Amino acid sequence: MSRRIIIFDTTLRDGEQAPGASLTPPEKLEIAKQLTRLGVDVIEGGFPIASPGDAQAVKMIAQTIKGPTIAALARSLPKDIDAAAAALAPAKKKRLHVFLATSPIHRKYKLRKAREEILRQSVWAVKYAKRYCRNIEFSPEDASRTEPEFLHEVLEAVIKAGATTVNIPDTVGFAIPDQFGALIKGITEHVPNIDRAVISVHCHNDLGLSVPNSLAAIKSGAGQVECTINGIGERAGNASLEEIVMSLKIRKDFFHATTGIDTTQIHKTSRLVSTLTGLVVQPNKAIVGENAFRHESGIHQDGILKHAKTYEIMRPEDVGLGGSKLVLGKLSGRHAFVKRLSALGFRLGKDELNRAFEQFKLLADKKKEVFDEDLIAIVEDTLPAEQETFKLTYVHTTSGSDTVPTATIRLAKEGKEFQDAACGDGPVDACYKTVNRMTGLSPELLDYALHSVTKGRDALGEVSVKLRHKGFEVSGRGTSTDIIEASAKAYINAINKLVSLSTRQSSLGRRRALHP
Ligand code: KIV
Ligand code: ZN
Numbered sequence: 005m006s007r008r009i010i011i012f013d014t015t016l017r018d019g020e021q022a023p024g025a026s027l028t029p030p031e032k033l034e035i036a037k038q039l040t041r042l043g044v045d046v047i048e049g050g051f052p053i054a055s056p057g058d059a060q061a062v063k064m065i066a067q068t069i070k071g072p073t074i075a076a077l078a079r080s081l082p083k084d085i086d087a088a089a090a091a092l093a094p095a096k097k098k099r100l101h102v103f104l105a106t107s108p109i110h111r112k113y114k115l116r117k118a119r120e121e122i123l124r125q126s127v128w129a130v131k132y133a134k135r136y137c138r139n140i141e142f143s144p145e146d147a148s149r150t151e152p153e154f155l156h157e158v159l160e161a162v163i164k165a166g167a168t169t170v171n172i173p174d175t176v177g178f179a180i181p182d183q184f185g186a187l188i189k190g191i192t193e194h195v196p197n198i199d200r201a202v203i204s205v206h207c208h209n210d211l212g213l214s215v216p217n218s219l220a221a222i223k224s225g226a227g228q229v230e231c232t233i234n235g236i237g238e239r240a241g242n243a244s245l246e247e248i249v250m251s252l253k254i255r256k257d258f259f260h261a262t263t264g265i266d267t268t269q270i271h272k273t274s275r276l277v278s279t280l281t282g283l284v285v286q287p288n289k290a291i292v293g294e295n296a297f298r299h300e301s302g303i304h305q306d307g308i309l310k311h312a313k314t315y316e317i318m319r320p321e322d323v324g325l326g327g328s329k330l331v332l333g334k335l336s337g338r339h340a341f342v343k344r345l346s347a348l349g350f351r352l353g354k355d356e357l358n359r360a361f362e363q364f365k366l367l368a369d370k371k372k373e374v375f376d377e378d379l380i381a382i383v384e385d386t387l388p389a390e391q392e393t394f395k396l397t398y399v400h401t402t403s404g405s406d407t408v409p410t411a412t413i414r415l416a417k418e419g420k421e422f423q424d425a426a427c428g429d430g431p432v433d434a435c436y437k438t439v440n441r442m443t444g445l446s447p448e449l450l451d452y453a454l455h456s457v458t459k460g461r462d463a464l465g466e467v468s469v470k471l472r473h474k475g476f477e478v479s480g481r482g483t484s485t486d487i488i489e490a491s492a493k494a495y496i497n498a499i500n501k502l503v504s505l506s507t508r509q510s511s512l513g514r515r516r517a518l519h520p
Contacts, residue, residue, distance in 0.1 A: 007261045009252065010228035011245065012046040012204060013039050015277060016061070017077055018242050019232035020050070025281035029061035036065045038276050039233075042269040044072055044245075046099060048230075051077040052091040053084040059091045066095035073139065075099040080129030089136035099139040099169075102129045106158055107146035119154055126158055130165040141169040143206065148174040148184060156194045163195070169202045169228060174217055177210025177240060185220035192225045204228035207243045209235060214243035219251055222261055233277040234285050234292060246270045246291040246323070254318050271324035297328040302337025305330045309339055332379070334368040347475055348376060348505075350383055376476050377501050393503045394443060397421060399492045401431035411435040413492065415442055432491045439492065443499055447473035454487060467494040473502050 016032050019025065027035070032049065039047050049065040050058035062076045074095040078084035080102050092098040104115075104126050111117055117125070126142065133140050142162040147155055159170050172191070174184060188205065192198055205221040205228070207214040218229045235244030249265045256262070274292035278285050287294040297320040299305050307314035308328060320328050330340045341361055345352065352360060363382045368374050398414035411434035412425040424442045428434030432452075440446040451470035456463045466483045467490040478501040482493025 005260070006256070007227065009222060009226075009261050009263050010045045010202065010204070011043075011249065011263050011265060012048065012075070012228050012230045013044040013232065013245060014048040014206070014230050014242065015039070015232040015236065015245075016065075017048040017050050018206075018230075018238060019236040019277070020281070021238040022236040022241060022281070022283060023239075025236060025283050027061070027280060029057055029064050031280045032061040033064045033068060035233075035273075035277060035280060036069050038269070038273050040069055040071050041266070042273050043264045043266045045264060046073045046075050046228075048075040048077060048101065050091075052087040053078065059087060062088075062091035063094065066092050066098065070096060073097040073099050075101050075141065077101045077103065078129075078133070080104040080125050082132060085129065085133050085136070089133070092137065097139070098137055099141055100133040100137045101141040101143065101171075102133050103143035103145050103171075103173075104129060105146050105175075106144035106155060107149040108151070109149065110146050123158055123161055127161050127165045130162045130167050134166040138166075138168070140167050141171055141204065142167040143171040143173050145173055146175040147172045148179040148187065149176070152187065152190055152194075156191065159191060159195045159201075160197055163197045163201045167201055169204050170198075171204035171206050171228070171230065172221070172226075173206040173230075174208055174214070175206075177208035177214060179207070179213065179217050180211075181213060181216040181220035184217040185224040188221045188224040188226050202227040204230060206230035208238065209240040209242065212240070214241070215247045215251070218243045218248050219259070222252070222259060234274050234283065234289070236277065236281060236283050244290070246274065250291050250318060250323065253322075267322050268324045291323055297325055298331050299328065300331045300333050301335045302340065305340035306337055309343055332364070332368065332374040333372060334365065336368065344376075345379060345383065348379065352383065356383075375479055377478050377505060380505060393417060393500050394439075394496050396489075396492055396496050398423070399435060399489050401434060401488050403431040403434075409434045411438045411488075411492075413438045413442065415439075415496070431488050435488065435492045436495055439495055439499065443503075445473060445499060445502060447471040447499070447502060450477070452491075454490070465490045467491045469494045469498050471495075471498045471502065474506075476502060476505050478502055478505065 016035060020027055036047050049062040052059035052062050066074045074092060076088040076092050078088040088100055104122060106122055111122060130140055130142055144150060144155060144158050188203060191203060203226045205218055205226045207217040229248055231245040231248055232242040233245050235241045249263050252259050252261050252263060271292060285292055299308050299315060304315045316328060332344060338361055341364055360382050367378060395416040397416050400412045403409040408427050409431045410425060410427050414421055414423040424438050426434055426437040426441055428437045450472050453468050455466050464483055464485055465487045469480045471478055478498050480494045480498025482490045482497055484490040
């Protein structure tokens with residue numbers, strides 16, 4: 005029988021404690037809406053006493069979000085609990101999360117309190133919070149470095165006082181999976197009233213063990229895990245939601261546990277959190293890193309092409325991605341090369357193929373990734389150089405906090421100019437929507453990056469984009485001192501490549517008949 009694990013998401017509270025990440029209340033609300041689509045059970049919206057912005061964010065989330073329980077954090081102090089309760093007031097389902105450190109080092113140096121005082125204050129805090137809310141979570145901060153018998157005593161007392169969830173934080177990421185699992189098992193065995201509360205865990209990643217520790221705790225009886233999208237959080241971060249959820253899903257045979265997460269929303273959620281916090285996901289990050297489903301080695305590509313499960317333990321579609329990607333680079337083999345050419349519509353004779361493969365290897369030695377446009381240039385170097393079908397002659401955008409972002413664009417094609425305008429989510433989006441309307445193409449924007457080429461206020465900005473359209477992937481580049489213009493130029497550069505590719509492909513189609 006499978007157990008249902010409660011997913012408590014703390015991206016908006018502990019996640020936001022990640023150095024450099026700061027979210028406005030509307031941004032927090034946008035993430036909370038996506039977390040709801042993802043299917044988390046609890047959203048910890050913030051720490052209301054910490055700032056008026058955090059209190060406002062929790063309130064906005066409490067007013068708007070239906071479905072998940074909304075939680076807010078408070079120290080075991082009246083003013084904190086009052087602030088958290090006020091922010092949570094509009095929520096349909098709410099939870100007050102109170103905490104107090106219990107470890108010897110925190111008692112001695114941070115709180116300067118003896119065990120008895122900590123015990124008394126914990127019980128007081130739970131009782132005080134209970135006046136506002138039935139659903140109370142208590143966290144003995146630094147639980148993993150607390151004497152187990154004292155931890156058991158505190159847990160028993162707070163459950164007696166009304167705590168419905170007891171959360172065991174590995175606050176400084178000190179625990180080791182076997183030991184942390186044993187700590188949870190000890191709690192199930194030595195806290196007499198533990199059946200009246202859910203055991204939760206909250207692991208930090210200082211030794212890179214936050215996910216293994218969380219999973220060991222689930223195996224030992226924890227019913228809730230606290231985690232964040234992309235594993236962001238204080239210092240080295242918190243346990244990553246996507247890694248825990250996918251571990252439970254992929255290794256159901258081992259954990260016998262499920263969650264309510266719609267895993268196909270994972271990638272979208274990860275991108276949103278990364279964009280709004282500005283915290284870039286490392287390319288090799290499990291589940292959501294750019295390389296998580298990309299295969300470069302020839303041996304792996306050959307295996308994947310024969311049977312995906314040879315090198316993939318989960319389907320990219322399960323986490324909301326379109327599919328795996330065989331990256332054509334210097335380690336790629338002939339199988340992947342031929343497969344990509346055939347997806348682009350080319351079937352070459354033996355000698356032609358040998359020559360093309362040789363050229364591809366030479367290019368791959370110089371270039372990290374070989375794109376479709378490179379492949380086509382290799383295959384057909386007799387075709388005319390890429391045409392500049394569309395040329396940007398004018399771009400004007402309006403945007404601002406109270407303005408709908410709008411772009412007006414003028415393009416030249418075959419000596420004639422034409423103009424159009426459209427709105428978007430931002431000025432760049434408005435430009436891209438306008439260009440789509442004008443060119444009749446609506447490619448998927450896979451990547452957008454802005455770099456400063458020169459230094460200073462008048463620096464030249466370079467934008468690079470990656471687009472996908474009808475099975476082609478192309479890159480585009482644009483430079484300007486105006487980043488909107490650079491963005492438009494990069495997009496049009498990529499669009500021109502798409503136009504060239506389809507023209508080249510149809511003219512090659514005629515030649516292909518000669519080389520079946
Ligand atoms: O890491 C920690 O101990 C915390 C608690 C407030 C739960 O974030
Ligand atoms: Zn924490």
